[in-house]
Amino acid sequence: MRYIMLGSGAVRDNPNRGGPSQLLQIGNENWMFDCGRSACTNLARAGVNCEDVDRLFLTHLHFDHIVDVPYLVFVGWVKVRKKPLKIYGPVGTKHFVSHVIRPPFEQDIQSRIGHGKDDSVLDPEVIEIEEKGEFLSTDDFQLSTTFTDHGGIPTLVYRIDTKDHRVVITGDGNPDAEFSAFCQNADLLSIECSGTAEFLATQPWGSWHITPPEIAEIATEANVKRVIIKHLVIEDITGDLQAVHRMGDQIRKEYGGEVMVGEDGLVINL
Numbered sequence: 001m002r003y004i005m006l007g008s009g010a011v012r013d014n015p016n017r018g019g020p021s022q023l024l025q026i027g028n029e030n031w032m033f034d035c036g037r038s039a040c041t042n043l044a045r046a047g048v049n050c051e052d053v054d055r056l057f058l059t060h061l062h063f064d065h066i067v068d069v070p071y072l073v074f075v076g077w078v079k080v081r082k083k084p085l086k087i088y089g090p091v092g093t094k095h096f097v098s099h100v101i102r103p104p105f106e107q108d109i110q111s112r113i114g115h116g117k118d119d120s121v122l123d124p125e126v127i128e129i130e131e132k133g134e135f136l137s138t139d140d141f142q143l144s145t146t147f148t149d150h151g152g153i154p155t156l157v158y159r160i161d162t163k164d165h166r167v168v169i170t171g172d173g174n175p176d177a178e179f180s181a182f183c184q185n186a187d188l189l190s191i192e193c194s195g196t197a198e199f200l201a202t203q204p205w206g207s208w209h210i211t212p213p214e215i216a217e218i219a220t221e222a223n224v225k226r227v228i229i230k231h232l233v234i235e236d237i238t239g240d241l242q243a244v245h246r247m248g249d250q251i252r253k254e255y256g257g258e259v260m261v262g263e264d265g266l267v268i269n270l
């Protein structure tokens with residue numbers, strides 16, 4: 001299994017950090033988690049074609065996590081995707097996908113169909129997840145979700161279990177009291193860390209996010225082996241490029257496992 005951080009940034013147009021997105025390669029499948037700004041370009045940098053993404057898991061519908069979805073769908077279609085992309089996400093994902101693919105691009109679609117293009121694999125298959133727990137299981141893997149409290153919108157965390165590994169990938173937000181149990185013994189916890197507690201306290205949206213000491217507490221309680229932080233908003237707002245490393249140090253102070261600060265293109269082999 002291989003984890004690739006495609007985009008370690010968030011809302012703002014930081015040229016060095018793409019919007020939220022990551023890739024998990026399991027067996028022959030490519031799974032993308034969130035699809036923010038520049039996700040598809042970073043996917044290409046990782047050597048993966050848009051049409052070869054089998055499943056896309058959306059954590060929530062804040063624009064910074066989903067703004068590259070039409071590009072992923074259209075370039076995959078144009079380059080001849082073999083089967084429809086499967087998109088998983090919270091309630092509202094069907095509405096989002098049904099409005100962002102066909103209606104604004106009708107002229108484009110019709111012109112391509114007029115030139116012989118088949119549109120049978122254009123529309124993604126959308127699966128909305130309404131409840132926490134296991135939602136997909138095969139002989140090779142189990143996928144489960146739980147929710148975080150984030151800006152008043154449904155926000156999912158995904159857990160991937162294979163025979164040998166457990167990986168947890170968060171969106172944004174504050175987890176509930178059962179989150180440590182959800183992450184128990186994970187090999188990797190990929191978690192948002194938008195700023196220090198002091199910085200978040202100064203932002204109107206700060207309470208939507210978890211703090212470094214809280215991450216340390218969860219990772220310790222859950223006996224997580226490795227943590228990677230992402231959604232590194234503080235850098236964009238303060239201009240302080242060392243802030244993210246101080247956040248990493250804050251987590252290390254209270255947690256004995258490995259802590260990595262996200263960078264676009266960073267690869268973790270599990």
Ligand SMILES: [Zn+2]
Pocket residue numbers: 060062150151172
């Ligand atoms: Zn968000």
